[in-house]
Amino acid sequence: MKQKTSFNMRNSLKRPLFFMALAGGLSLLSIGCADLKETPDFVSPENFYKSEADAVAAINGAYRPINDEWYDNPYNRSVFDCALGIQSGYEKGPLYYRQGGYVASDEYIDSYWAQNYRGINRTNIVLDKLPGVKMDDAVKKRISGEAHFLRAFYYYCLTVYFENIPVIDKPTRELGNYPTNDGGKKKALDLMISDLKAAEGELPATMTDANAGRPTKWAAKTLLSKVYLESGEWQNAADKAKEVIDQSGLTLFTNFVDNFSVEKKNTGERLFEMQCNYDVNPDIYQNLHAHFTPTDWDGSDPNSNVPGDGATASGWADAWIVGSNDFRDIFEAGDNRIPVTFMEKYRSKNANNQMVSYDRNAKSPFVAQGSPDRTFKNVIYQKWIEYNIGGWQKTKKNITLLRLADAYLAHSEACAKGATGDAYMGINKIRSRAGLTALSGLTKDALVNATLVETLREFAGEGWAFPTLRRFGKIAEYTKKYAGRDVDETKYRVLPIPIVEINANPKIKQNQGW
Numbered sequence: 001m002k003q004k005t006s007f008n009m010r011n012s013l014k015r016p017l018f019f020m021a022l023a024g025g026l027s028l029l030s031i032g033c034a035d036l037k038e039t040p041d042f043v044s045p046e047n048f049y050k051s052e053a054d055a056v057a058a059i060n061g062a063y064r065p066i067n068d069e070w071y072d073n074p075y076n077r078s079v080f081d082c083a084l085g086i087q088s089g090y091e092k093g094p095l096y097y098r099q100g101g102y103v104a105s106d107e108y109i110d111s112y113w114a115q116n117y118r119g120i121n122r123t124n125i126v127l128d129k130l131p132g133v134k135m136d137d138a139v140k141k142r143i144s145g146e147a148h149f150l151r152a153f154y155y156y157c158l159t160v161y162f163e164n165i166p167v168i169d170k171p172t173r174e175l176g177n178y179p180t181n182d183g184g185k186k187k188a189l190d191l192m193i194s195d196l197k198a199a200e201g202e203l204p205a206t207m208t209d210a211n212a213g214r215p216t217k218w219a220a221k222t223l224l225s226k227v228y229l230e231s232g233e234w235q236n237a238a239d240k241a242k243e244v245i246d247q248s249g250l251t252l253f254t255n256f257v258d259n260f261s262v263e264k265k266n267t268g269e270r271l272f273e274m275q276c277n278y279d280v281n282p283d284i285y286q287n288l289h290a291h292f293t294p295t296d297w298d299g300s301d302p303n304s305n306v307p308g309d310g311a312t313a314s315g316w317a318d319a320w321i322v323g324s325n326d327f328r329d330i331f332e333a334g335d336n337r338i339p340v341t342f343m344e345k346y347r348s349k350n351a352n353n354q355m356v357s358y359d360r361n362a363k364s365p366f367v368a369q370g371s372p373d374r375t376f377k378n379v380i381y382q383k384w385i386e387y388n389i390g391g392w393q394k395t396k397k398n399i400t401l402l403r404l405a406d407a408y409l410a411h412s413e414a415c416a417k418g419a420t421g422d423a424y425m426g427i428n429k430i431r432s433r434a435g436l437t438a439l440s441g442l443t444k445d446a447l448v449n450a451t452l453v454e455t456l457r458e459f460a461g462e463g464w465a466f467p468t469l470r471r472f473g474k475i476a477e478y479t480k481k482y483a484g485r486d487v488d489e490t491k492y493r494v495l496p497i498p499i500v501e502i503n504a505n506p507k508i509k510q511n512q513g514w
Contacts (some may be wrong), residue, residue: 052139055129055135062119062123062150064122066115067275067399069115072274074399074463077112078321081466083479086456088324106496109498120151123150126147127147128170142214148196148199155192155195161466161495166508181497193227199215203215215271221241221244222406222410223272224240225407225414238411238420238421240410241411242421250269252405260384260397265398269403270398273402276397279396282393285395289384290393294343297348298346299388300388302343308347312391325379331460335435337458340383341381341382343380343381348367350367350371357374357376359376365378407426408429411426413455424440470493475489475492488513491512497511
């Protein structure tokens, strides 16, 4: 398996404007619409950023860092969640995080840091160059909104893990002008709020079929509500989430599984997604399928009588990332998210293609060749698993990064923490879809904790548990509970800033304790 090359923020910032223009224009992300298949036609920087096609190509390139490495954005976040003990794995990365052995020189941290700053650099260039492009005003406005949204998204991905980060909102034009990270969290939050306020006014309420997959104003408002949660502005968070709930016309899917299906991609409550379709472009598969599947699985739909192709599983390890049995137990009996979130059964090639089933008390994590057992105790996440696709990389599922459920739970969290409003509205809407009874009459602390637990259930296996628990001040508590390690909340509530960045930029200070 070939690992894609990563590079750090400083290396990205050192690249001259010409190179960044090329990167922004040539690294296209096929996102399911005609515009995103265009190729820029230019031979020098002088004739780029002159036409509408140039601007479209540039904004398309700004999406690419979400999924341009083997260690892509969602996978890195899934590895970071292993630090909590809610999951682990057989690959060294997840295992090291589960054991608390990650450090500032960690390759996952370095990769994650670099890919998000690549995205920031590209959006900075788009916003810098766009005003000078002669093009249709409506398209220019939409591209500006996309750039503001994407820059906020990349900064959000960084802030919720590192907090005090360098904030750059202009293309770098000279060497040696290094940014500091002093007060970086406040600067990043302020920029995100400004960007998302701009985006909600620039982005349309809906996208045409040709532009399906691009964020709308509702995606901007939902992300803004989450940013307000990070800044502790409870009323603003609640109000912004309520705008989405009341004004968007969107509703939760009746079936939870539709948030992860190929058929429902870029529709309904799915507000922003990492686009993946091997058939359209072999470079934009999603690798979470490869990291979550058991190798003895035959590739078939566990709920179908159709045998598998025998080629769909990852083939390198038995589920590189698996959930904790104790964490799985946070789901209430009868929660209809369980069979969507976890693979409860599958046909095992090690058991003559017979069905094997999850059992918390099984003798082994998986079914070994020749074993008479037909149970396993690995907690296998299956939101991103696909069936009978003929190979681990031939995926078509998008990775949902933002959905209406974010707005509902943000509203409940904000109200539980002090905002005016019905704190039960959002959480009970989510629980209702899950087939669970409504909550009522809880103390403030119990209600805050209920919103935390419901958020962990709703987004289990999606790589957002670490920033969720950090926001609630629960990193140490959950790490002790699920990993059995005593950790200092002050230190372990954030990740260390990559050592390559510390060494390259004398103005950056390492996070406390690291």
